[in-house]
Amino acid sequence: MLKNTIRLCFIGSFFLTLPVWAQGHDFYCEKAESTAALQKCLTQHLKSAQDRLNKIYQDLSAKQEGEDAKTLAALQQQWLNYRDAECTWEASRPNTPALKRTNELSCMARVTDDRADILSTVLMDATELTQVREYGSFPRWMNVAAKGKSSVFWDYRNRMSADLNCDGEQEKLMWGVSLDQVQAHEGADSKLYNTSVTIAIGDNPATGKPSVQYITLPVLGADGVDNLCDHNIALKVVAAEESKEAIKTKQDSEEKPVCQTILQVNDKKCSAKSILWTGKTYALEIKQEEYSELEKEKNE
Numbered sequence: 001m002l003k004n005t006i007r008l009c010f011i012g013s014f015f016l017t018l019p020v021w022a023q024g025h026d027f028y029c030e031k032a033e034s035t036a037a038l039q040k041c042l043t044q045h046l047k048s049a050q051d052r053l054n055k056i057y058q059d060l061s062a063k064q065e066g067e068d069a070k071t072l073a074a075l076q077q078q079w080l081n082y083r084d085a086e087c088t089w090e091a092s093r094p095n096t097p098a099l100k101r102t103n104e105l106s107c108m109a110r111v112t113d114d115r116a117d118i119l120s121t122v123l124m125d126a127t128e129l130t131q132v133r134e135y136g137s138f139p140r141w142m143n144v145a146a147k148g149k150s151s152v153f154w155d156y157r158n159r160m161s162a163d164l165n166c167d168g169e170q171e172k173l174m175w176g177v178s179l180d181q182v183q184a185h186e187g188a189d190s191k192l193y194n195t196s197v198t199i200a201i202g203d204n205p206a207t208g209k210p211s212v213q214y215i216t217l218p219v220l221g222a223d224g225v226d227n228l229c230d231h232n233i234a235l236k237v238v239a240a241e242e243s244k245e246a247i248k249t250k251q252d253s254e255e256k257p258v259c260q261t262i263l264q265v266n267d268k269k270c271s272a273k274s275i276l277w278t279g280k281t282y283a284l285e286i287k288q289e290e291y292s293e294l295e296k297e298k299n300e
Contacts, residue, residue, distance in 0.1 A: 035099075035102065039105060057119060083115075086107060144209065145210075149198055159172065164237070164275075166261060171201055171202065177196070179195055180196070195219040198217075199215045200213075201213050201214075201275075226286065228265070234265075234266050235263060235264065259276070273285075
């Protein structure tokens with residue numbers, strides 16, 4: 001039971017840090033009047049956050065036994081991998097070396113503070129057993145979706161319902177992020193990771209096991225027909241546009257009309273991606289003109 005609590009709180013910690021790139025923890029050092037003073041302040045703040053995290057982790061680890069202890073250690077290592085990848089990415093954004101170091105320190109302090117906050121909540125739950133959240137308290141479809149892709153850090157707070165296949169029933173959706181380590185060249189100082197966003201689309205029947213389909217989109221630096229530019233996404237259900245010819249053909253036909261509902265995935269940096277029901281499965285819509293244009297740009 002405690003293992004599941006740790007897992008869920010780790011997921012919460014991961015998503016707590018995703019949207020705050022613009023905010024950081026600069027308010028701790030708002031009185032700094034130079035880059036050097038800002039870096040010194042951030043370094044002190046980072047040390048304080050690391051000391052607090054180490055103490056909380058040691059206290060929590062002392063309460064674990066057997067598989068729970070192994071789970072806690074594994075999740076902490078996953079968080080360290082995420083921290084390194086996230087802060088390396090944030091440090092790489094500016095071109096000025098001084099700003100790179102400032103961004104790295106700000107990121108490290110921020111995510112370390114957030115991690116300490118989350119583990120302190122887990123420690124409190126471990127001490128006060130009546131407050132422990134059980135994995136089974138989530139709907140069955142979420143349990144099935146999470147277990148089917150256990151490497152994904154699912155954002156349990158953000159989920160939605162929509163009739164995506166026009167069967168009169170509401171499908172269930174949630175999404176998350178995964179980090180896959182890239183094979184670095186020999187002698188590399190840091191590890192590299194590929195980031196992907198996975199969207200789970202499932203049903204939630206009254207009886208029987210829910211079925212879930214996954215759509216995974218890699219996060220890349222440039223726009224493409226089947227990738228995103230950022231891991232912060234918003235989902236929106238829209239109606240597909242139909243040409244007059246398509247509408248007339250459908251009216252004249254006795255065949256069952258194709259579902260015109262589209263799930264739009266938007267990261268505000270790349271062009272929106274569309275997921276639709278083909279009649280048998282969910283698939284990413286790739287328009288021929290978009291594909292041709294993007295391929296042309298790549299070859300120029």
